Amino acid sequence: MSLLEVNEIFGPTIQGEGKLVGTPSIFIRLGKCNFRCEGFSVEYETPSGIKKCSCDSYYAVDMAFKDQWQKMTAQDVIKDVLQLEPNYKIDIVITGGEPLLYWKNEEFQNLLKHYVENNYKVTIETNSSLNIDLSETYQKQILFSMSVKLSNSLEPLKKRININTLTKIINETDGSYLKFVIDEDFKEQASKEIKELTAQLPKVDVYLMPMGDTAKQINENSEAVINLSIENGYKYCDRLHIRVWDNKRGV
Template identity: 30%
Template sequence: MTTPTLVVSEVFGPTVQGEGPSTGRRASFIRLGGCNLHCSWCDTPYTWDGSSHDLRTELTRTLVVDLAARALEGAPQLVVLTGGEPLLHQYQPGWAELLAALTVAGVEVEVETNGTIAPTAATTAAVARFNVSPKLAHAGDPEHIRLRPRAIAALRATGRAAFKFVCATKGDVDEAAAHAAAWGLPLSTVWVMPEGTDPVTLSHHLNAIADPAIGHGFNLTTRLHVLAWGNERAR
């Protein structure tokens, strides 16, 4: 019998969830490899960009039992599955095994996703929240690749999705508002977050987007881990 595995970039924690509705909660992260988008400002290109990173060393096929054991070290309240794009893995046997192990351990599971892939029923049943980050024009990919309304609708229908738009300007916030309205997203589920991987850039963008976000009726989040540790990996 084959022992379930997943392709992983890194597992780290306990730390804190730095973004969105769970900001500040004690958490561990499982960062899986691979992504179906190519965002120009991506802060984890080592999970997918073979042109600038050696993916043979960055990504490792790892036993699920070992992933779960490492993520549960230090008794975190929350385990976040991130990437890359973690929902690319949901048809792998190891995905179901990982969700089962985390569920048995009694932790909440969050999935960070770009909103282009609908979750399966099995995934939805095991996940406490989907942190959905649809990509705006400044991410660089063509709209038909980065925005998938059917997947957004499926995520919204779970009743467990928070939608998080990465913004640097008022124009970005306005663009996010247009998408949120077109997709029928309740304002209470929409968060706007400044783009940036260092505290100075983050603060500059937060200042630019805060009033527009509030004006549109959105929630606002910073990136707590960046304020604490900058762009240090595995924090």
């Protein structure tokens, strides 16, 4: 049996960004990613002392942190989540890393099936670059929050854009959406790339969010991103978790 590599399970907290911002949620963060996103320039140090750059979830991306991840079955995860659940049906958010690396994993599908069939609202936060099939009814009831990476991630175009997967998710699920994190310096190029991408896709909601891993950086970028949203008919979304807690983990 192939187990899930779980970086952390935390909550109850709020969903900090995207379509369900402000919604009480429990997060299941899986380890492993198919991207490095060095262009996001979050500096960190590995357990062995090597300095690197990546995204703000580097501890779930870099295999150097693998020893901190816990190997779990779906039932192990469900049991741990149950200890955190309040007395109402809270949303479940599966994030990473890149959760779709586990799509063909039986334990991952068992986890999704359990929550969907027990009437939880399930969101998967994904870069949507991997090939997946949505052959089961419960899979089509998941909300996919698709953080497609733009050129500022420094990942190659062919690797980061998967039109087939994006089209499949948009057409076969209800309400799945695109979201992009942008700073003031990148806004013109971001606008061009998002237009080129959405021209190849079915109609889909686009959310723009300010880049930064501190409240100060969010403030510095928010006005430019709001203006870009207004200019293009996109939706602006703040990043509440960073505004309240900076980049503190587990909240």
